[in-house]
Amino acid sequence: MQYFTSCFSSARPTVLFLMRNFYMILMICNTIRRNSSQEMTVQIELKNLVRTYNTVHAVEGVSLSIPSNEIFGIIGLSGAGKSTLVRLVSLLEKPDSGEVWYDEQRVDNLPEKELIQQRRHLGMIFQNFNLFSSRTAGQNIAYPMEICKYPKDKIRERVAELLDLVGLSDRADAPISTLSGGQKQRIAIARALACKPDILFCDEATSALDPKTTQQILALIKDIQKKMNLTVVMITHQMEVVRDACDKVAVLSEGKVVEQGSVKDLFANPKTNVTKEFLSHLTTNTANVREDGVVIWSDVPAHYTLRFLNDRVETPVISDIIREFDVVFNISGAGIQKVGDTKMGTMVCDISGEPKAVKAALKAIRERGVTVEEEQA
């Protein structure tokens, strides 16, 4: 429309020409706007949000800029106000004070009818999936399109498309109760994406899933974010989720944002105790951890696996051997496991040096009560 008014200020013949072609131009303008808005993603601005229940301050003055076209994490312990915050940002609840902006539009004070319209441009997934048990997987995906009055054949087409996107094409007619947790969340994701939302909210979306399924769901969300240029807001209490999926993160504690920034910076240089606490509970990325708890940090395969039992775990066996023999250890992985009361250390390494020295060193290691397994290369 700006383009339209600026045209009016130019020469009169042009104005007449425009008048004559008013409808055509209007339509073109609309098409341009539509197309550009599909390309563009929405940025969210929160200004000093406050929400109190009775006397409990759930959210106490949260201001945040959530950039478009990225995955933004909001991490906090239970009771930190995450759930309330996500309900405020996703327009499910109104704040007591403060503002929510989507791009240039203030959305928290919209009348109910416009709120409903606005919500149709948002997608949301939940910890408990919240699928309709009265509908099959495919019918669940169809629901948001039904309420938006899509034509039937278009719904059918889009449901097939979405089932394909989340890799469950063969489960269209499955009752919800027959799906696994991961499959349910996939259907929930497909349902959230049905009306091509601008923003996807994930409220503890992976908290009910096992680590492996969590990774698969996060990979799917990341993939979809790129494909659809979505702005994703991910609420979680798991640092793993932030680490593996988010670009930026805000740490929420007692209703306030205590720290925010890029995930890399937060991990490298955590400033607050809350953040440090989260990082300390971080379990290692399961991809690098073997079943015996050994963390492998090198891709170079090593030939020897050393197992230390109980007190051997604490003695400086390796240092002693290096000092005594002319050998070099190249450690590519290690870990300690507690088996009942017994501590067991495992080390994966290469030992290099003169063959004779290596042989002597291995013998000395064994003499100190350490089991050595040699990989037959």
Next chain:
Amino acid sequence: MTPAIWKLIGESTLQTLSMVFFSTLFSVILGLPLGILLCVTAPGGIRQKPVLNEVLSRIVNVLRSFPFIILIIILFPLSRLVVGTAIGTKATIVPLSIAAAPFVARIVESSLKEVDPGVVQASRAMGSTNTQIVFKVLLPEALPSLISGLTLTIINLIGYSAMAGAVGGGGLGDLAIRYGYQRFRPAVMAIAVVIILVLVEVIQFIGNKISAKMMGRR
């Protein structure tokens, strides 16, 4: 047992069936919207209206605790107004419907309240209007439970309809009292009771089957 008696038994059974059928129909027509209203206006509902909810709730409670036999008598004028007479099968349908409607309302209310609040939240988040939430989410999600509730209503109405016999309402209850009790024909009474028991069993069986079949598809 003369053929005339058997004919009477047959007629009475049909009367009971028609009483139960129509009063179920009307009590659902009255009770379903009332139950929906009770659920959505309750605290935590999708359209909270505390005062309205309180008023409705009180009315329902009063009607439910009213002894049915007295309700029939009080509602004589209403029956006369609606069906033109205060006695007979047709007239009994009025107090039966009025008595069962609050019962249906409570059953609908509790069934709808059992629907997972998370699912309702999800449908709100997708931009459902309140009407859409009621008709496309709450009612379909609660359907198996509503069917169980309907079964219960029908069975209650069979019991109530027998009571209507005491005031000349017709049906099996009426038959049992007039022929079985007042004319000392225990066989007629026994047959009437057995038919009522069979009716209850059949309704319960069908209700359970439908409910179970629905749950099986979920």
